Amino acid sequence: xxxxxxxxxxxxxxxxxxxxxxxxxxxxxxxxxxxxxxxxxxxxxxxxxxxxxxxxxxxxxxxxxxxxxxxxxxxxxxxxxxxxxxxxxxxxxxxxxxxxxxxxxxxxxxxxxxxxxxxxxxxxxxxxxxxxxxxxxxxxxxxxxxxxxxxxxxxxxxxxxxxxxxxxxxxxxxxxxxxxxxxxxxxxxxxxxxxxxxxxxxxxxxxxxxxxxxxxxxxxxxxxxxxxxxxxxxxxxxxxxxxxxxxxxxxxxxxxxxxxxxxxxxxxxxxxxxxxxxxxxxxxxxxxxxxxxxxxxxxxxxxxxxxxxxxxxxxxxxxxxxxxxxxxxxxxxxxxxx
Amino acid sequence: xxxxxxxxxxxxxxxxxxxxxxxxxxxxxxxxxxxxxxxxxxxxxxxxxxxxxxxxxxxxxxxxxxxxxxxxxxxxxxxxxxxxxxxxxxxxxxxxxxxxxxxxxxxxxxxxxxxxxxxxxxxxxxxxxxxxxxxxxxxxxxxxxxxxxxxxxxxxxxxxxxxxxxxxxxxxxxxxxxxxxxxxxxxxxxxxxxxxxxxxxxxxxxxxxxxxxxxxxxxxxxxxxxxxxxxxxxxxxxxxxxxxxxxxxxxxxxxxxxxxxxxxxxxxx
Numbered sequence: 288x289x290x291x292x293x294x295x296x297x298x299x300x301x302x303x304x305x306x307x308x309x310x311x312x313x314x315x316x317x318x319x320x321x322x323x324x325x326x327x328x329x330x331x332x333x334x335x336x337x338x339x340x341x342x343x344x345x346x347x348x349x350x351x352x353x354x355x356x357x358x359x360x361x362x363x364x365x366x367x368x369x370x371x372x373x374x375x376x377x378x379x380x381x382x383x384x385x386x387x388x389x390x391x392x393x394x395x396x397x398x399x400x401x402x403x404x405x406x407x408x409x410x411x412x413x414x415x416x417x418x419x420x421x422x423x424x425x426x427x428x429x430x431x432x433x434x435x436x437x438x439x440x441x442x443x444x445x446x447x448x449x450x451x452x453x454x455x456x457x458x459x460x461x462x463x464x465x466x467x468x469x470x471x472x473x474x475x476x477x478x479x480x481x482x483x484x485x486x487x488x489x490x491x492x493x494x495x496x497x498x499x500x501x502x503x504x505x506x507x508x509x510x511x512x513x514x515x516x517x518x519x520x521x522x523x524x525x526x527x528x529x530x531x532x533x534x535x536x537x538x539x540x541x542x543x544x545x546x547x548x549x550x551x552x553x554x555x556x557x558x559x560x561x562x563x564x565x566x567x568x569x570x571x572x573x574x575x576x577x578x579x580x581x582x583x584x585x586x587x588x589x590x591x592x593x594x595x596x597x598x599x600x601x602x603x604x605x606x607x608x609x610x611x612x613x614x615x616x617x618x619x620x621x622x623x624x625x
Numbered sequence: 626x627x628x629x630x631x632x633x634x635x636x637x638x639x640x641x642x643x644x645x646x647x648x649x650x651x652x653x654x655x656x657x658x659x660x661x662x663x664x665x666x667x668x669x670x671x672x673x674x675x676x677x678x679x680x681x682x683x684x685x686x687x688x689x690x691x692x693x694x695x696x697x698x699x700x701x702x703x704x705x706x707x708x709x710x711x712x713x714x715x716x717x718x719x720x721x722x723x724x725x726x727x728x729x730x731x732x733x734x735x736x737x738x739x740x741x742x743x744x745x746x747x748x749x750x751x752x753x754x755x756x757x758x759x760x761x762x763x764x765x766x767x768x769x770x771x772x773x774x775x776x777x778x779x780x781x782x783x784x785x786x787x788x789x790x791x792x793x794x795x796x797x798x799x800x801x802x803x804x805x806x807x808x809x810x811x812x813x814x815x816x817x818x819x820x821x822x823x824x825x826x827x828x829x830x831x832x833x834x835x836x837x838x839x840x841x842x843x844x845x846x847x848x849x850x851x852x853x854x855x856x857x858x859x860x861x862x863x864x865x866x867x868x869x870x871x872x873x874x875x876x877x878x879x880x881x882x883x884x885x886x887x888x889x890x891x892x893x894x
Contacts, residue, residue, distance in 0.1 A: 483694040
């Protein structure tokens with residue numbers, strides 16, 4: 288499984304589950320799946336140090352979230368101890384429910400962070416750059432040039448630093464870095480000048496202004512529609528009002544960007560290939576999205592909505608929820624032949 | 626030309642208002658605290674709206690600015706600034722200190738708001754691509770860094786108005802601006818997840834209180850968790866700008882003249 292579109296769909300699927308779930312058991316299963324997949328991908332990339340820093344981040348997040356919610360939120364029946372009310376902000380009952388709620392928040396944030404870390408492992412820099420829509424081709428060009436220049440700038444910085452240290456610059460204060468920054472800036476801008484000239488010589492200077500009032504106003508209207516949908520949803524307006532607004536906003540954005548993209552001619556030297564495994568994976572993901580949607584909207588996946596308030600209870604487990612929380616492991620079955 | 630300027634200004638204003646409304650939603654729309662309707666979707670929705678704002682402003686900026694000269698110029702400056710982000714470990718400075726704000730502020734100050742915005746936003750994007758730091762937090766980081774560069778034009782306005790160019794007060798003003806953003810950057814970044822993680826999210830205890838009281842709660846949370854970190858960033862900005870701004874501005878001045886060539890005729894595409 289190599290196609291970036293497939294990975295992005297997988298990311299959306301896992302993110303949907305994480306954001307819909309407050310059940311700590313499902314979240315732990317998701318996290319375990321992400322760690323297994325991350326470990327597998329990092330081994331393939333010969334990066335040995337992936338699991339430990341992420342585990343450290345996860346536990347720090349859970350700890351911080353538990354402490355913050357426990358200290359600031361004093362709701363709940365099971366009082367562990369009481370901080371005098373005279374203590375500003377944190378004065379009040381420290382409850383078990385508050386700590387558990389904070390820990391679940393930490394699990395959700397940690398899972399989101401690790402999910403994106405896995406995606407960063409799975410996709411190469413080239414694939415990430417290719418995901419920039421065609422309508423933003425000058426930005427894609429900027430990103431590509433920037434990424435190409437980055438290693439040479441790093442090398443030059445290292446060379447200048449070595450030269451400065453040989454001359455006795457101790458590199459301890461901020462002012463000691465001035466003799467590095469200025470030569471680096473000057474040589475980089477010289478490079479930019481040469482690059483601009485050679486790009487112009489090769490016909491890159493053509494500048495097309497797509498900023499027609501219609502396009503810009505359309506994009507602004509699209510963003511406003513999505514925002515309005517969200518605000519109406521916050522105020523408990525029925526979904527038949529907020530969901531069409533989301534769809535209209537997203538649709539306008541999509542159509543404008545597609546139509547601008549079509550006006551731009553680009554050359555792709557290497558197309559991303561669609562393998563049979565990618566098609567099968569997408570079919571499974573569609574099935575996943577449909578079943579998740581049906582179960583969620585028909586309120587048959589109640590185990591997702593766990594809350595320790597008002598009274599701490601054991602989270603319910605449903606077989607459908609367990610099955611759906613295994614999605615992070617799915618790419619492992621398709622990654623064998625890569 | 627005038628029509629396009631009005632359109633650009635209108636776009637900036639819309640993006641600023643919508644971005645601030647999304648980030649400031651806990652104070653403006655208290656329903657955000659409703660546990661059942663929000664759960665974890667709040668940070669993602671804020672990120673989505675910020676992303677849309679970012680796309681609009683980048684679309685506007687790329688259409689008005691980016692020819693081959695500007696692509697080369699911005700790309701190299703962005704690569705250099707992303708490189709500076711990796712020097713965070715090398716340059717002595719604890720906490721939130723980051724040398725990236727130097728070039729963001731100075732390019733916005735010297736070359737104008739659009740270039741300042743693009744340098745800020747693109748620096749964060751490039752370093753996220755290189756370090757594998759892409760995530761829902763990225764749009765918020767990009768737009769805030771973009772705002773840092775964009776708002777530097779206010780310093781340009783003041784410096785030009787009072788004739789402070791090339792005087793020590795110019796550097797003082799830029800340093801103060803760096804300090805201001807050192808704190809504000811942290812305040813805005815925290816807003817992304819505060820309602821989710823912070824004190825307001827325990828069931829219903831903050832739903833009934835006013836926006837001002839919520840703001841007080843947020844600042845109390847900010848003071849206890851982030852202020853020290855952000856003060857270090859602000860002090861770092863002051864130091865780095867006061868030491869390096871003058872020579873960097875001289876280099877910018879030299880290259881501005883060299884980059885001011887125009888290309889006549891159309892490309893053979």
